[in-house]
Amino acid sequence: MLGSAPQKFLKKFVDSPMIVTAGDYVLVMSGTGPDVKSATDSVYRRLDKLVVPNSPMYRTDIGRRLRKQLPLLQAKGYATGMEFSTPLRSLSA
Numbered sequence: 494m495l496g497s498a499p500q501k502f503l504k505k506f507v508d509s510p511m512i513v514t515a516g517d518y519v520l521v522m523s524g525t526g527p528d529v530k531s532a533t534d535s536v537y538r539r540l541d542k543l544v545v546p547n548s549p550m551y552r553t554d555i556g557r558r559l560r561k562q563l564p565l566l567q568a569k570g571y572a573t574g575m576e577f578s579t580p581l582r583s584l585s586a
Contacts, residue, residue, distance in 0.1 A: 519545060529556045529563070530578035 496513035499506045522539060524532035533556040540551055559577065566572045 519549075528576040528578050529559055532556070 495510060497508045498511050498513050500509040522536050524536035526532040526535055536555060563577050
């Protein structure tokens, strides 16, 4: 978001308008697709194109836990229309 932060100007620090964050996260990204694996792949494709200075970090396990939990949720009647992956797609464990 656009905010105000200190910036060095002529050997002095002054508050200037600039892009700032409000906490630890710079962004939260979501993916969409016909199944969880497709949505996960779309997030990682966009992350590869993102330029963030100063050692960007992101999770590398997006969607993995759902692989085991989705059948349990569906057995209880939740997320019945959701698939983890289509038959041609799979996620290595």
